[in-house]
Amino acid sequence: MSASVLHLRQSPFVAPLSGKDVVLEGVSKAFSMNGKDMPVLRDITLHVKAGEFVSIVGASGCGKSTLLRIIAGLEKTFDGIVQIGGQGVEAPTRDCGLVFQDHRLFPWLTVRQNIAMALRSNRELSTQGKADLVQSHIALVKLDGFENAYPDQLSGGMAQRAAIARALVTSPSVLLLDEPLGAVDALTRLHLQRELQRLWMTRRTTMIMVTHDIEEALLLGDRVVILQPRPGRIHSVLEIHTPRPRTGEETTLLAAKRRILDALNVGNDE
Amino acid sequence: MVYLSSQAKALADSTVSRAWRAVTGTGLLLPLSVLLVWQLADRHGGEGIPNPAALAATFLHLVRESAFWWALLASIRRVMIGFACGALVGVATGLALGGLSWMRWLFGPVVSLWRYMPIFSLIPLLVLWLGLGEPAKLVLVALATSVPVTLSTYEGMRVIPQKYQDVADMFGLTFWVRLKLLLLPAALPFVANGLRQGLAFAWMATVVSELFLSSGAGLSELIVAGQEQFRPDLMLIGIAVIAITGIALNKALDRLIHYAVPGAQLSIAGESRS
Amino acid sequence: MQNHANSLRIARVGTVLRAVLPALLTTGAVLAAWQALCWSGRFPPPVLVAPSDVWATLADLARNGDLARNWLASIRRVVLGVAVGGLAGFLFGILCGTQPRLWRQVAPSFAGLRQVPFIVLGPLLIMVFGINETFIVFMLAVATFFPLALAVIDGLQNVSGRYEEVTFLLQLGARDRFRLLYLPAILPALLTGSRIALNRCWGLVVAAELFGASSGLGQMMNEAREMFDIGTVMAGAIVTTATGLLLDMALRTSAARVMYWKHR
Numbered sequence: 001m002s003a004s005v006l007h008l009r010q011s012p013f014v015a016p017l018s019g020k021d022v023v024l025e026g027v028s029k030a031f032s033m034n035g036k037d038m039p040v041l042r043d044i045t046l047h048v049k050a051g052e053f054v055s056i057v058g059a060s061g062c063g064k065s066t067l068l069r070i071i072a073g074l075e076k077t078f079d080g081i082v083q084i085g086g087q088g089v090e091a092p093t094r095d096c097g098l099v100f101q102d103h104r105l106f107p108w109l110t111v112r113q114n115i116a117m118a119l120r121s122n123r124e125l126s127t128q129g130k131a132d133l134v135q136s137h138i139a140l141v142k143l144d145g146f147e148n149a150y151p152d153q154l155s156g157g158m159a160q161r162a163a164i165a166r167a168l169v170t171s172p173s174v175l176l177l178d179e180p181l182g183a184v185d186a187l188t189r190l191h192l193q194r195e196l197q198r199l200w201m202t203r204r205t206t207m208i209m210v211t212h213d214i215e216e217a218l219l220l221g222d223r224v225v226i227l228q229p230r231p232g233r234i235h236s237v238l239e240i241h242t243p244r245p246r247t248g249e250e251t252t253l254l255a256a257k258r259r260i261l262d263a264l265n266v267g268n269d270e
Numbered sequence: 271m272v273y274l275s276s277q278a279k280a281l282a283d284s285t286v287s288r289a290w291r292a293v294t295g296t297g298l299l300l301p302l303s304v305l306l307v308w309q310l311a312d313r314h315g316g317e318g319i320p321n322p323a324a325l326a327a328t329f330l331h332l333v334r335e336s337a338f339w340w341a342l343l344a345s346i347r348r349v350m351i352g353f354a355c356g357a358l359v360g361v362a363t364g365l366a367l368g369g370l371s372w373m374r375w376l377f378g379p380v381v382s383l384w385r386y387m388p389i390f391s392l393i394p395l396l397v398l399w400l401g402l403g404e405p406a407k408l409v410l411v412a413l414a415t416s417v418p419v420t421l422s423t424y425e426g427m428r429v430i431p432q433k434y435q436d437v438a439d440m441f442g443l444t445f446w447v448r449l450k451l452l453l454l455p456a457a458l459p460f461v462a463n464g465l466r467q468g469l470a471f472a473w474m475a476t477v478v479s480e481l482f483l484s485s486g487a488g489l490s491e492l493i494v495a496g497q498e499q500f501r502p503d504l505m506l507i508g509i510a511v512i513a514i515t516g517i518a519l520n521k522a523l524d525r526l527i528h529y530a531v532p533g534a535q536l537s538i539a540g541e542s543r544s
Numbered sequence: 545m546q547n548h549a550n551s552l553r554i555a556r557v558g559t560v561l562r563a564v565l566p567a568l569l570t571t572g573a574v575l576a577a578w579q580a581l582c583w584s585g586r587f588p589p590p591v592l593v594a595p596s597d598v599w600a601t602l603a604d605l606a607r608n609g610d611l612a613r614n615w616l617a618s619i620r621r622v623v624l625g626v627a628v629g630g631l632a633g634f635l636f637g638i639l640c641g642t643q644p645r646l647w648r649q650v651a652p653s654f655a656g657l658r659q660v661p662f663i664v665l666g667p668l669l670i671m672v673f674g675i676n677e678t679f680i681v682f683m684l685a686v687a688t689f690f691p692l693a694l695a696v697i698d699g700l701q702n703v704s705g706r707y708e709e710v711t712f713l714l715q716l717g718a719r720d721r722f723r724l725l726y727l728p729a730i731l732p733a734l735l736t737g738s739r740i741a742l743n744r745c746w747g748l749v750v751a752a753e754l755f756g757a758s759s760g761l762g763q764m765m766n767e768a769r770e771m772f773d774i775g776t777v778m779a780g781a782i783v784t785t786a787t788g789l790l791l792d793m794a795l796r797t798s799a800a801r802v803m804y805w806k807h808r
Contacts, residue, residue: 074709092713104710108728108805117724121715150805170714297652379567386788387781388747391762393754394769394777399591474661478751481667490664497667505668513660520659 019206020085020095020173022048022071027080029066030231039231040066044080046225046234050173051204055221057214057260063232064210068176071208072098084174094121097167101179103159105151105166111138112147115166122170137165140199157188161195168203177209181216193219197245214260219248224256226263236263320503328503332492342515344487345476348404349519352411353472357465360416364423364464369445369453378424385421389414389475393482404486407479414475418467426460427453462527469523473516489515593775601775602782610764615783617759621677621752622745622791625684630741633689634734637696647697658690663748666755675756680749687748688741695737699730728805735799742795746788761787 027044030037040063048054056064069075070082073092082089084096105114112134119130138147141161151159160180167175180196181189193216200207200220211217217224221240228235238260242252293299305322312321320328332338366373367381393410400406430452438448480490492508495501575595581587582594593601605611640647640654662683669679703726711721753762761780768776800806 072713074712092715094715098713100706102706104706106707106710106724106728108731108803109724117716117720118714120720121717152805166714294649297649299649300653375566376570377566379564380570383785383789386743386792387785388750388788390747390751390754391765391781391784393751394765395774395781398769398772398774398777470659470661474663477661478663481663482754493664493667497671500671502668502671505671509660509664509668512664513656516661517656517659 019051019204021050021052022046022174022206022208023081023083023086024048024067024071025081025083027067027070027078027082028231029063029070029075029078041070041078042231042233044232044234046237048206048208050085050206052222053200053207053209053220054223054225055217056208056210056225056227057212057217057264058227058232058235059229059264060212062227062229064227065178067232068098068178068208068210071174072096072176074098094170095172096174096176097170097172098176099160099163099167099178099180101182103151103156103163105159105162107151110148110150111143111154111162114151114162115169118166118169133169137169140168140202141165141195155188157184157192160184160192164196164199168199168205172205174206174208177207177211179211180209181213182211189213189216193248194245196220201244214257215248215253218253218256218260219246224260226260320506325503325506329507332507337487338492341487341489341491342511345480345489345512345515346519348407348480348488349411349469349472349476352408352476353415353469355408356412356415356472357419357468359412360419360464360468361423361461363416363420364461365427365449365453365457367420367424368427368457369449381420381424384417387417389417389471390478393478397483402483402485407476407483407486410479411472411475414471415468418471419461419464422460422464422467423457426457426464429460430456458531462531465527466520466523469519470516473512473519477512591774593778597775598778598782601773602779605776605779611779611783614759614761614764615787617757618749618753618761619787621680621760622684622742622749624677625681625749626688626738626742626745628681629685629688630692630738632685633692633737633741634696636689637693637700640693641697641700654690654693658694662687663751666752670756675758680752680757683752684745684748687744691737691740691744692734695733696730699733700726702733703729731802735795735802739792739795739799742791743788746784746791750784 024044024046027041028039029041030039032038044067046054056067058064066075070078071084071089073089073096084093087095089096105111106117109117115137116130116134119125119133122130125133135147138144141164143158143161143165146154146158146162151162154162160183164180177196181192184192196209197220207220209217209220218240224238224240226235226238227233238256240253240256242250246253293302309322363381367378368374389410392413396406396410400409434452434456438452443451476488477490480486480488481493484490484494489508489512492511493505496504496506496508578592579594579596582592582597602611640650665683665686666679669682673679673682707725707729711725716724749760750762750765753760754766757763761784765777765780768774768780
């Protein structure tokens with residue numbers, strides 16, 4: 001798949017983007033607990049192509065979040081190689097955005113200020129340029145009219161959209177999503193899943209999403225990586241060739257779901 | 271020979287580093303270095319502020335006199351009696367306000383105003399009514415204690431979740447049963463915190479009453495004497511003894527509370543985080 | 545619509561009335577009993593004066609300007625002391641809150657010193673500075689320093705690591721981190737600390753003025769005590785309490801305004 005294919009353009013300020021590839025080579029990580037090393041991740045090798053959407057599913061405790069934090073540069077110590085666009089990762093960079101499960105908007109800043117915060121370290125853009133960029137991203141996540149609202153005036157779904165806008169406004173080549181819809185209600189979740197699909201089709205940013213919702217993983221991913229817990233390691237990788245936009249009702253997806261459930265040993269206990 | 275000396279050196283090194291760790295680990299670095307700098311800056315013990323060595327000498331001289339111990343005893347006796355009376359009154363008032371709705375209705379708003387009354391503005395009034403003797407001092411200490419104890423107890427009973435109150439209502443519990451099963455256990459941590467604040471207030475009131483109503487024995491004698499004889503060393507020692515006694519009293523009360531209410535979450539002494 | 549607004553207003557007046565009525569009732573009853581006691585003649589004026597006399601004294605003090613002069617003198621000291629001590633405490637708190645290794649050395653001394661009843665510093669400060677403004681302001685500054693510094697340190701230590709991660713991720717500079725995260729995050733603790741400090745200082749200024757001052761509410765009351773003028777003493781106690789309440793209310797109101805983002 002060519003990374004630079006651009007199907008839609010939302011606004012002149014939302015730059016057409018090509019993602020960068022992410023390379024994980026033999027990544028392991030252990031936390032020390034009471035003096036003992038507890039392995040969380042073991043020997044993860046994964047090549048994510050530029051512009052690809054990769055979903056990672058697995059039971060809780062298999063180190064999914066830790067994996068994303070390593071890619072984002074938030075974890076300082078780990079074994080193995082992590083590269084974004086051929087560059088090793090040592091600290092957070094503007095190349096890589098991260099959306100947390102909890103929105104982590106600052107309660108004392110408005111939606112606009114929260115999003116604009118991401119552009120503060122950018123010295124190339126003019127003030128007007130930044131303002132336009134923020135406004136266009138507010139429109140992108142459909143929060144027009146709520147620019148001046150404070151986070152606790154927003155619903156959970158709206159706050160999560162603002163968080164997504166904050167991660168996208170820096171035009172990262174890689175967007176990491178750590179159970180981004182884990183804390184929103186079921187209906188909003190369905191809606192936001194389609195929004196994410198639309199965003200990815202618009203931006204073609206490389207996206208890596210961690211989730212425990214298999215249907216969500218299938219709806220969005222080009223590939224679904226199944227992790228095995230304690231310590232987290234790759235069980236298998238599933239390629240999903242179903243054309244987009246997907247609805248989630250496709251028979252190919254339903255079949256894939258069955259295979260994942262089998263792989264995770266769910267539903268065939270009897 | 272070389273071997274021996276290097277071993278001795280290693281031994282000395284490890285002793286020094288252990289001592290260094292003991293000093294930094296317990297937070298003694300700052301006070302010790304302040305004392306050292308103070309001593310070095312004023313080695314000759316000249317005019318004005320005395321140096322630590324001179325203070326230590328004065329202190330050693332003081333503790334050999336029985337008057338010092340009588341003064342300490344008098345202050346502790348004063349704070350204990352005043353605190354006990356004030357705490358009793360405070361807990362009783364707080365419980366009554368929290369447990370009886372008509373008491374709350376009548377006196378709640380007025381009692382909430384107590385927080386804002388500078389307790390020492392009552393000193394002139396107490397002197398006019400009770401004179402300069404022991405009664406005025408004890409009343410001041412008791413009053414100073416009762417205000418935070420009352421407010422904290424009252425608050426503890428007000429923050430009991432409505433759902434528990436509903437359960438009590440459902441079973442038609444009488445006042446005494448409700449007090450025993452619901453109100454007291456729920457309010458206990460708050461009472462404990464009120465008592466800790468109350469003791470800090472009580473000690474302050476003891477010192478102030480001794481300074482202002484300067485009759486009879488008490489630790490503030492040291493400070494008053496220092497003022498009259500122009501002896502800063504006496505004042506500094508007085509301040510230090512008062513501070514250390516106050517901290518010791520707090521520690522003792524904490525022990526007591528810990529023993530009586532094992533699970534109590536104690537806030538930092540003397541701080542009301544409303 | 546008009547009717548609805550009217551009934552709303554009436555309902556609001558009713559709520560307020562229900563809240564203050566018992567307070568008025570008890571206060572009224574106490575005042576009446578007190579007044580009756582005075583009229584009965586069992587306690588002659590030097591011991592007890594009637595509420596009406598206290599009121600008359602208060603009106604007198606207000607008219608001849610004594611009250612305003614002394615009130616302003618006390619307030620001025622508190623404002624100065626809180627400003628100086630608050631600034632010092634804030635800066636010290638920032639320093640210790642951001643330097644854990646420094647704080648580990650300072651904390652034990654700090655914990656001991658803050659339990660000192662600062663009023664005992666009075667005579668020593670008088671010896672150093674003499675009986676003047678400086679000694680009172682210095683004492684108030686010391687009393688403000690500790691709760692403020694503690695609030696800042698507490699606030700900084702409790703800043704959520706979840707938010708700190710966001711600032712790392714967005715690569716905010718030190719100044720932005722302070723302005724956008726740490727300062728707003730410690731604001732609630734700072735305001736609580738300020739309330740404690742202000743309340744404490746108002747109590748302390750009265751006490752300090754009892755010791756030695758040429759003006760102020762405490763000095764006014766002490767002078768009245770020496771002349772057995774119990775009316776002025778009581779008027780002073782009332783004014784100091786009312787002022788303590790007003791100061792706290794003012795701070796609470798501004799707190800609500802500063803923490804504009806709290807909507808629920």
